[in-house]
Amino acid sequence: MLANDNTRPVKLHTEFDPRVVAIAKPARHHRYLLAPNGDWLGTADGDTLRVQGHVDDAAIWDATDGGFEHAVTGLRLEADGTALEEPTRLRRGGAELGADGGPGAGADFTVAHGPEKLPSASLRELREQGWVSLTCVLSPSVVDGLQMVGCVDAYEGREPVRKPPLAQHPAVAKVTAEPVSLWLTREYMGTRDIRLGHAPGVMALPQDDGQREVQGWHTDFPYLWGTGDRVPMPSGDLVLGMQRNVCVSDFRKDNGATVFKLGSHRSNTPPPVEWGRSTQTYRRGSRANNGLPYGGPQADVIEAPAGSIVLYDARTWHRAGMNTTPSKRGAMIQAIVPGFIMPFMDTSATLKAFLASDACKQVTERERKEIDNLMLHKIAGPAGVFAITVDAELTERARGQQAAAASVY
Numbered sequence: 001m002l003a004n005d006n007t008r009p010v011k012l013h014t015e016f017d018p019r020v021v022a023i024a025k026p027a028r029h030h031r032y033l034l035a036p037n038g039d040w041l042g043t044a045d046g047d048t049l050r051v052q053g054h055v056d057d058a059a060i061w062d063a064t065d066g067g068f069e070h071a072v073t074g075l076r077l078e079a080d081g082t083a084l085e086e087p088t089r090l091r092r093g094g095a096e097l098g099a100d101g102g103p104g105a106g107a108d109f110t111v112a113h114g115p116e117k118l119p120s121a122s123l124r125e126l127r128e129q130g131w132v133s134l135t136c137v138l139s140p141s142v143v144d145g146l147q148m149v150g151c152v153d154a155y156e157g158r159e160p161v162r163k164p165p166l167a168q169h170p171a172v173a174k175v176t177a178e179p180v181s182l183w184l185t186r187e188y189m190g191t192r193d194i195r196l197g198h199a200p201g202v203m204a205l206p207q208d209d210g211q212r213e214v215q216g217w218h219t220d221f222p223y224l225w226g227t228g229d230r231v232p233m234p235s236g237d238l239v240l241g242m243q244r245n246v247c248v249s250d251f252r253k254d255n256g257a258t259v260f261k262l263g264s265h266r267s268n269t270p271p272p273v274e275w276g277r278s279t280q281t282y283r284r285g286s287r288a289n290n291g292l293p294y295g296g297p298q299a300d301v302i303e304a305p306a307g308s309i310v311l312y313d314a315r316t317w318h319r320a321g322m323n324t325t326p327s328k329r330g331a332m333i334q335a336i337v338p339g340f341i342m343p344f345m346d347t348s349a350t351l352k353a354f355l356a357s358d359a360c361k362q363v364t365e366r367e368r369k370e371i372d373n374l375m376l377h378k379i380a381g382p383a384g385v386f387a388i389t390v391d392a393e394l395t396e397r398a399r400g401q402q403a404a405a406a407s408v409y
């Protein structure tokens, strides 16, 4: 399946007329009620209240007059206030709720911005389509922080800071630990043990100059079918990677929204050579001599407002769009893999920088735990658990061996 010429130059394309999937800004959002440690107040049966370390339907509430109503079971709580990102005391039948969700000494819960849809509805969509949009799932304050770090939108004139984004601003940890996308990823991949394939970063896509080489069609890490072929055969129901695209700016067809072939994860094949794969298009002279990767009506662009997350099966064929506007477009592109897959890049140095940063002090205990879960790659064996990091001496050795293997002598 995978053996063919990935680098053969073929005549590519000039048109850009993909199908546009336009996703509207939601009129309303559900609410979360966060315990002091950042866990979510939830109920599965409409009676028992508890705090939980993940978001599923049990953790979804709606604001009402005088309090909150559980979005699935209808359980009602009275509250001092329902304002977003503000603390509130909660009562059930007049009795205050403690930090564990049970009756007790009243604790301060925080009202937080929730998703547009129930997580179970998003999971159904993801399983049916291989992708889902969590539209405007990030709170406006997190979007603002990401735009600042990425120097985009209102911060376009800002000078980028040379420090890992995760250590710069708490918004980066908050988006990394975004609970619905992580729950969906765990459910879709069938494992709780998931990791980031690389450290989080915010990328600003500048206006296209008409000349620079562009990213071609590919599947994402770890598959990289047609552009690296790391996974040697179709993996079927075993899902080895998900990709989480965070729209830091609005994503539109004209400013470089990702171009997909939606549903192509089911094909278990690389994108067609005639569409222009990354290995063909990322070569000097490719654009001038051969044209652009395919962007015709068989391709799909997902247009989504800033603060949305598009989560998709890493086998989906896609490529970067081109920004034809003068404004930079911000994005966070994140590969997520099961814990048994070797990462794409080292995450340990960024994790340590984050743990030592002020940003780390500004996130909840739950968010810190989730960052550890996602970024601490581990060996677990008969001798115990060990963190994986980069060894400078052995790196030199590996690079020396690689250079020797590439030499013609």
Ligand SMILES: [Fe+2]
Pocket (backbone or CB within 6 Å): 218, 219, 220, 318
């Ligand atoms: Fe990609």
